[in-house]
Amino acid sequence: MWQQFCILSLVLATVRAAGELKVLSCPKSLKFEGHDALQSWNVGDLLVAAQGNAVTSDSEWMGLAIVDPFSLANMAVVVVHVKGIQSLRGVNKSASFELIGADSGDALDALVSELLWANETINEFNFDKRQGAIAAMQRHYKQKKLQLPKSKKPLKHLTPSQYQSHRLFLADLQHINLLSSNLSTLIQPSQMLIVRISLEQLVKSSQNELINVQEAKELLLAAINRLLIAARNSSDSLLFVLITDKQLKSNEFAKRKRKPDENNPFDMDEKANGDTPVIFNIILWFMVAFVLSLGFICYTVATIDPGRNSIIYRISNVNIDVKKNA
Structure with missing residues (x-):
């Protein structure tokens, strides 16, 4: 290697x-x-x-x-x-x-x-x-x-x-x-x-x-x-x-x-300029950061502890107590 x-x-x-x-x-x-x-x-x-x-x-x-x-x-x-x-x-x-x-x-x-x-x-x-x-x-x-x-x-x-x-x-x-x-x-x-x-x-x-x-x-x-x-x-x-x-x-x-294909609208050789690498890097690393952040959030929500110390339990518990008193 x-x-x-x-x-x-x-x-x-x-x-x-x-x-x-x-x-x-x-x-x-x-x-x-x-x-x-x-x-x-x-x-x-x-x-x-x-x-x-x-x-x-x-x-x-x-x-x-x-x-x-x-x-x-x-x-x-x-x-x-x-x-x-x-x-x-x-x-x-x-x-x-x-x-x-x-x-x-x-x-x-x-x-x-x-x-x-x-x-x-x-x-x-x-x-x-x-x-x-x-x-x-x-x-x-x-x-x-x-x-x-x-x-x-x-x-x-x-x-x-x-x-x-x-x-x-x-x-x-x-x-x-x-x-x-x-x-x-x-x-x-x-x-x-x-x-x-x-x-x-x-x-x-x-x-x-x-x-x-x-x-x-x-x-x-x-x-x-x-x-x-x-x-x-x-x-x-x-x-x-x-x-x-x-x-x-x-x-x-x-x-x-190779020569650029004028009939192909997706051929970017003629449209590419000195800013193309900069734009590509900005988009690439933004997408990488976005995917990593989204994956971390999904993993955190999926592995959250639904015990008595969690905010989900406390909110749902209050709603149940209110319904019993009513």
């Missing part, structure tokens, strides 16, 4: 959320090996441990081995986090590990907060929060208006003039290319650079999802490779990690399996 429960939990985790952690560049002082899956909330601890610091996590993941702990102090770390896709093919990786869950973004948030609290130097550009990332780049380059490099590759399927999500995604790629063109000031020994970008809005707004997302992946892959080359040229000891995760809800997974 317990074995079946574990298997079911792993299947549900794979359906609801999945991702990958790929090591694109690794110094000789570290060694990534094996194919063990990693819990996504342990990503931050992995990066901290890779820098030679102690962690309090109880994870038993065995994919990282420290070969030379004395050279970790000069290592720079670059993390690219891509939200909205499960994996990104075509990158030259030295190691790849499956991520269980879609909590890597929260793990990076916790890592940033921990490093800032410890007064450590960290450069983060989160294009999922676009205004903050652009403001951080303006402060770094000391320019009110950034001169973004123009894309030389013509677009085949993405239409930035029609969809705002396409236009914002291409703008984010231009900002990443700008980081690549002047990366030496951002990558210093024992420092960390985190770049985040999301494809969720682009996926939601795309009519032809497969074609548009495929082109977006190709453009993103070119930007990441450009950032990787610039990082290798800026630091001799470099750990470059690519993280992708995609959260797939159970109702979205069911919709991918």
